Amino acid sequence: MEIITSAKPLFAILVSLIATILIIITGEKARNLREAWTIIASIVKFTIVASMLPDILNGRVIEYTLLAITSELVLQFKVDAIGIFFAFTASFLWIITSLYSIGYMRGLNEHAQTRYFAYFAIAMSATMGVAFSANIFTAFLFYEIITVSTFPLVAHKETPEAIKGARKYLVYLLGTSVAFQLTAIIITYNVAGNLNFLTNGVFHDNISHNLITLTFLLYIAGITKAAIMPLHSWLPAAMVAPTPVSALLHAVAVVKTGVFMIVRVVLYIFGIDILKSLDLGTVLAYIASFTIIAASVIALRQDNLKLRLAYSTVSQLSYVVLGVALLSPSGVMGSIMHIVAHAFGKITLFFTAGAIYVATHKTNISQLDGIGRQMPFTMGAFTVGALSMIGIPPFAGFLSKWYLTFGALESDQLIVLAVLAVSTILNACYFMPIVYAAFFKEPKIDKHNLHETLDKRTLKEAPAIMVIALVLTAIGTILIFFFPSLFLQLAQIVVTNTTGGY
Amino acid sequence: MNLSEHSSILIVVVPLIASFLNVFIGLWRRSLCYPLFLLALVICGFLSIDLIQNIINNGTIRYKLGGWMPPWGIEYVVDHLNAYVILIVSFISLLVAIYSKRSLEKELEESKLPYFYSTYLLLVTGLLGITVTGDIFNLFVFLEIASLAGYALIAIGENRSVLASFNYIIMGTIGACFYLLGVGYIYIITGSLNMLDIAQLLPKLYESKVTLAAFAFLVVGVAIKIALFPLHRWLPDAYTYAPSAVSVLASATMTKVGIYVLIRISFTIFEPNFSKDIIPAGTILVWWSTIAIIFGSILALGQIDFKRTLSYILIAEVGYMVLGVNLGNKEGFIGAVLHILNDALMIACLFMVTGGIYYYLKSRNIEDFVGLNKKMPLSMASFSIVALSMIGIPPTAGFFSKWYLIIGAIKAEQWIAVIALLFSSLVNAIIFFRILEKIYFKKGNSTKDINVKEVPVSMLIPILILATSVILVGLFSGKIISSIIQFTVPGGF
């Protein structure tokens, strides 16, 4: 494998940190300029990430060592296929979310907008940091920065409820990462003497199996951002955050960091062979399967739209975990593809939830009857997102489910196959009623709010900038289905490197 | 004359002379006291830098006082460990001196200031004297100078400080007497008072019961001085009610010097294998400090007064260092020595911020910290950085010492200690995020904080310096370890 040394990954991280400083300096005084910084930073970041793509697609790896703090704890970046896959998705969606955020924040005339944009930019920096980490220490560092920098975003509303949600968020994410993940990293260092992500894992054959099992479980428990049950309840709690935060962070950056870390740990710290020989993949697959089904069932019973989406996220994240836990080429492929498929689909759904809130101040599903006539674009995008989640062609979600199914067959996991089937039905059960109600049900006559229901036939969309954003992501969901080659190629490189390929 | 040759003695003599002059200048012209006081500490700072450079370049310095050959005369032995602790002590005491000018305005009568500065300098003299000396009896003398100054500085505080100081005197004297008794026991079987000389004579006597008792008394004596749980009872009251500047100085330097003495006893006077193999002292201390960590953390959780919270956190942190030192492997030891520096920086900064809050708010109650970030943004930013470091989030300094400590604990297969370390990180997370939440996200409501604003510049600068150094020390921990700390690891590890 050819290695290129380049500071590009560092620049990709620094861009939004510089933006943070500019945002704080500009402040409330010049709001347009402040928002311009966000947009510029997001575009520049995306450009930098995209500029690394050709090299990676040609099988090269970009490396950059920032600082060797001690001989074993090194701040080092490595851009490989899976890293750029994640970074590309996240940085692209940041551009759209920035647009959307501006619409949302101004539409609702929110307070503390400077703080909002500043911490958002820090969180994006840290997400890039996780994507480009060359070792688990660097990844851990950025993982913690994400946690800390998103805390103010979750608590943004500063109501007692928001603070409570944010507290839960922090206790879960910080607590488990310090208690379990750090321990796991230290044990890894102690027994393997190496913290770098290697394609066949860092553990030697002669290490006690019990210790490896313990470390594996500590990692799984420590990476709570992946919201594997029973450590998932921070995610619904974090839904008190403003919708753009939920959209980008809790559908893309934060939770995807979690599953990305799990994929990293499974493939690059442990390696397929060790996990296969210890049967740990199956254990993880069962935990993930449980999460998929249980979270879907809970989602069915939620009336709050954002909460239903949150539980849907919990369930969908475990697809990624499940895929990689199958330890088969197609499983890994499906797992990686699901990162992007779910990102586009779920961000669309969250965007629509936010748009509905900005336009009508409605948060509950039972209030949405007939809303499709008022907000056709929004609800159209919602339908696209929902269908993608369920896994129907021609939407991105179909691709990943296709590979996941293959993966299950490859590793003879019939139970997993059944789980996939049941969860698809459950997905349909909790999404389709919303679509149906929005388009085909008559709006309920709200006696207290007559003037609103009267103009049900007129268009009442959210601000244009928000609608544009959510339509874009919906189109993206379709485009990925038709032109998946870039993502498939990247995933293919990962699969070839880690599993030996098909 | 080459001054740098004598820097090991000058560093003790300079604050001593300044303290002497201060009393008399104070009678004549009070306004000159502060400049003199500051000047002495600046000189100390330069000397300590000179000393550590000297050590890094030329290795251990042995300075014979009065020209008498050891073991007949007293000698100063400065190696990497001393120089490192000296640097910490002089750096912190200089920062606290800058900080104390405005902070004391509201906590002490002006006419007492010359005596305060003198006592402060005597405390610094004592601490530096303890650190440089290579003679166990001389160490006792300086220990008492530092302690007497410490008792007084605590007694001039508010509210219950006098009673706290009295309890400290009783406990401190027991500690010092135990130490002296230990010295007597060492003396009766070896006939020597010089540390290096004793180190050569003792191994033959490891089987003796007297050696065992000497070790026990020395360690327990120091354990009282560093407030190792359950000998910590004097500390929370003393540090809570002392004037802010004194709390900062005492918390950041006195316990650290105590840890230094503990390291000297366990690994210079006695060989490392004494506490490891011959008697199970290392194991006992590991368990003991594990309990200290757990209880310190639990007790910290229940406090309302923030200075008291910090005192209990300090007790847990002392547990960290004692644990690391006694784990019996290189990683643990490096972690402990690194933590001496990190903890000094972090605790000093936190106590300073608390003092800053108290300066206008007149309260240290955590409930009153609501909405402070609007009033004092820079202090609160520093507070947040240090809070992250206390929790152990990279790249702040706290992470790296914790990293080494945990690796050391795993290598020593002390799983309970690993859990205790993680537990205390979690408790710190709860404590600090509860406060950060109040500072940043709750709306100010009380009428009390109307006059609150950012602390005066002379108080703010030390806070900012400490907060910055928490990050810098974190990023350069590898460098610190490779150029200083790795040489302090005793042989046989």
Added chain:
Amino acid sequence: MEIIIGKYNYWIYIALMMIGFYAMIAKRNLVKKIVGMNIFQTAIILYFISTAYKKNATIPILIKSQEVIDVTQYVNPLPHVLMLTAIVVMVSTFGVALAVIVMLYKKYKTLEEDEIIEILREKK
């Protein structure tokens, strides 16, 4: 038996020291505490001085005319020196402790620890 007689200096200092130690930690009167402290320190001083003693030896002041010096004829001077320092340290500690007691008395008008704690509790 020989042990008991041969080392009786130790038994005496241990007994004294334990009396002082007990007073320091168990007595509730502040003055009694520091009196205990004094006994404790005195015991240590006695211990040190007793280590200096040699049978049939005299004080270490040499007569100039003496040519050959027999070390066993003079007691060990070092512990005496150490104890001169220790006495001073002890007196100073005692002084500081008394100063603090004076402050306490001014403030609370009592020297019983329990009563002071009672007063502090009432204040709250």
Added chain:
Amino acid sequence: MKVLALIIVILTGSLLIYSSLDMPDWGDPNSPASTHVSPRYIEKTIEETATPNAVTSVLADYRGYDTLGETVVIFTAAVVCILLLRRFEDDKTH
């Protein structure tokens, strides 16, 4: 509290008694304390310090630095007592 204190005292006392068993007898001229460092003070006091009194020579010369420390302790106590007890004229204005 008193029981606890008694237990602590008894434990410390027993450790002391236990360790005393290994100590040299009282007045033993061959104890390490009397043979390792101290003989030189007696033998060379006149030669090196011109003082017949060995205690003086050790106090003021060999270990003169300890004596400096001793005076510093007194000085500390003095300053401390002034700091704690002296009534200052401008107390009332504060």
